[in-house]
Amino acid sequence: MTNLLILPILIPMLMGVILIFFKDSKTIQRIVSTISVVLMLIISSYITYTVYVDGIQTIELGDWPAPFGIVLVADLLSSSLIALSSLLALVCLFFAFQTFSAERERNYFHPFFMFLMVGVNGSFLTGDLFNLFVFFEVMLISSFILISMGSKRYQLRESLKYVIINTVSSMLFIVAIAYIYGITGTLNMADIAVKISELEQTGVVSVIAVVFLFVFGTKSAIFPLYYWLPHSYYAPPAAIAALFGGLLTKVGVYTIMRTYTLIFPHDETVFQILLILGGLTMFIGVLGAVSQFDFKRILAVHIVSQVGYMIMGIGIFTNLAIAGTFFFLVHNIIVKSALFLFAGVTEKITGTSHLKQMSGVLKTHPYVGWLFFITAISLAGIPPLTGFFGKFALIVAGFEAGHYFVIAVSLVTGVLTLFSMWKIFMTSFWGEVKFADPEGENKKVGKLLIPILPLVALTIILGLAAEPFMQFSLELADQLMDPSQYINSVLKE
Amino acid sequence: MEILMILVIGVLFTVATYMILxxxxxxxxxxxxxxxxxxxxxxxxxxxxxxxxxxLLGEDAASYADPLPQALILTAIVIGFGITAFMLVLAYQTYKVHKTDNFDELRGTEDD
Structure with missing residues (x-):
């Protein structure tokens, strides 16, 4: 079993290399990408199942024993996230088949898509801090290329800023690694956790925790480091925007969850900071969304606000809150990507993504409208869909811990989220038919909807099956809140 | 020696911050x-x-140097090199399209 853990990283890497050689053949590229993503999905689901049954799985690369070599670790959190990211990759790939121009596919879209998955899966699986940095860079450089591909005026301008901001935060990541290596002399996360809990100077640890917060905060777009996100995620086409909006910021949230539960769980001031930042992130994010009048841009700004909920959950730091954070994370990956894909579909129909230039999509394309409606109210948190249960768990956890102010902010944010989703629905789907593209009424988009269906189905199924899924989240939270499980399975004590 | 290095690093960070701004x-x-x-x-x-x-192999030396940081830096330098190359190409492309290298003129929210 244990050797299976390397496959979610190895498959996309090898397939990516193979794909470079077939850049001129559309069919071969599509077949190879589909095979590798399906394989990833099967293997990662199997890993999740094994972890659920047998507990945490590890693999020591090159057979070097744990604190010296690099380990890959799959606990419930990381294994369920690689399964989810593979599913999302499959959905976005199929959406890309329908929408991308032949030129884009010929210009190395497929290889870099695979390399992006290498980075994402690697960041989820690795148990070594420097290795995490390397996988982050693999992920970032692929995302740089995917985001700037096409070289439109707007794209170039915004991707340049995205590249520079992310590079600066990567450099600070090295600084944080240097600090942590200076005080503990190790890079293995489990080993660091042991060494740091034995350390007597807590001041140094707080400083390092804040440097890490800065680094991961930039990647996951929390206040006040979110300003790059709305513009950059507006630039790429829908399939790529959905993958980025669903996954990349969540990788940042995952690393915050991992490092703060494993390495810095004793540092109360940092959790206070997280709570405050979480509140500010969600409120300012949703205000940004309310003030926009562009479909894609509303969604992009909404990412910021949703990340705020997760940061708040980590800041509350009880078992229920962590379970709620995971629930919300899964919900958000599914729903946010689906919404970005819907934005792509409506843009295809109406020829614009500006809300004021389109209305009445519901009349000409009712299925698009109602599927969007389900997803949108799931994002806003209406039962019985997933958004409600994630927020509910977070709010109950907040009440139990006595953080009333943040809870109030999150409830107001929920109302404003509903408002901004309502705004999209009322202006672009409701009303008289008026499109920027006059041909739009007769466009067939049935094929485009097929890739989105699994995501919409998932948000309904997970919402109806909230009880068992919440049990799973609670089990996952128990595993995260008890770092000794992780440490023992890595260091084999 | 460490103190001197830290001063050098401080100067580098200061210069870098100034240049980035x-x-x-x-x-x-x-x-x-x-x-x-x-x-x-x-x-x-x-x-x-x-x-x-x-x-390396052998046990007669009094002390050994820590090889890990050097390996890490090598990796980080290679990554940094790749990203710098990409950034320069992207900057050149941006310059060609926008006809400016001034960040003030690269602001704006219009979606051209």
């Missing part, structure tokens, strides 16, 4: 490069600059 595109990129040099030096220094033999 300027408005010229090329200077910002150079600033990022200098920042990466500072970070790499910091990684080397934090491990301790002690003398010792190379950590």
């Amino acid at each position: 300027t408005k010229s595109l090329l200077r910002v990129i150079l600033g990022v490069v200098i920042l990466s040099h500072g970070a790499h030096l910091l990684l080397l220094t934090m491990a301790g600059l002690n003398q010792g033999s190379p950590p």
Whole structure:
């Protein structure tokens, strides 16, 4: 079993290399990408199942024993996230088949898509801090290329800023690694956790925790480091925007969850900071969304606000809150990507993504409208869909811990989220038919909807099956809140 | 020796911060490069600059140097090199399309 853990990283890497050689053949590229993503999905689901049954799985690369070599670790959190990211990759790939121009596919879209998955899966699986940095860079450089591909005026301008901001935060990541290596002399996360809990100077640890917060905060777009996100995620086409909006910021949230539960769980001031930042992130994010009048841009700004909920959950730091954070994370990956894909579909129909230039999509394309409606109210948190249960768990956890102010902010944010989703629905789907593209009424988009269906189905199924899924989240939270499980399975004590 | 290195790193970080905050595109990129040099030096220094033999097979030396930071820096330098190359190409492309290297003129929210 244990050797299976390397496959979610190895498959996309090898397939990516193979794909470079077939850049001129559309069919071969599509077949190879589909095979590798399906394989990833099967293997990662199997890993999740094994972890659920047998507990945490590890693999020591090159057979070097744990604190010296690099380990890959799959606990419930990381294994369920690689399964989810593979599913999302499959959905976005199929959406890309329908929408991308032949030129884009010929210009190395497929290889870099695979390399992006290498980075994402690697960041989820690795148990070594420097290795995490390397996988982050693999992920970032692929995302740089995917985001700037096409070289439109707007794209170039915004991707340049995205590249520079992310590079600066990567450099600070090295600084944080240097600090942590200076005080503990190790890079293995489990080993660091042991060494740091034995350390007597807590001041140094707080400083390092804040440097890490800065680094991961930039990647996951929390206040006040979110300003790059709305513009950059507006630039790429829908399939790529959905993958980025669903996954990349969540990788940042995952690393915050991992490092703060494993390495810095004793540092109360940092959790206070997280709570405050979480509140500010969600409120300012949703205000940004309310003030926009562009479909894609509303969604992009909404990412910021949703990340705020997760940061708040980590800041509350009880078992229920962590379970709620995971629930919300899964919900958000599914729903946010689906919404970005819907934005792509409506843009295809109406020829614009500006809300004021389109209305009445519901009349000409009712299925698009109602599927969007389900997803949108799931994002806003209406039962019985997933958004409600994630927020509910977070709010109950907040009440139990006595953080009333943040809870109030999150409830107001929920109302404003509903408002901004309502705004999209009322202006672009409701009303008289008026499109920027006059041909739009007769466009067939049935094929485009097929890739989105699994995501919409998932948000309904997970919402109806909230009880068992919440049990799973609670089990996952128990595993995260008890770092000794992780440490023992890595260091084999 | 460590103190001296830390001063050097401090100067590098200061220069880098100044350059990143300027408005010229090329200077910002150079600033990022200098920042990466500072970070790499910091990684080397934090491990301790002690003398010792190379950590190869054999047990007769009194002390051994820590090989890990050097391996890490090598990796980080290669990554930094790749990203710098990409950034320069992207900056050149942006310059060609926008006909400016001033960040003030690269602002704006219009979606052209």
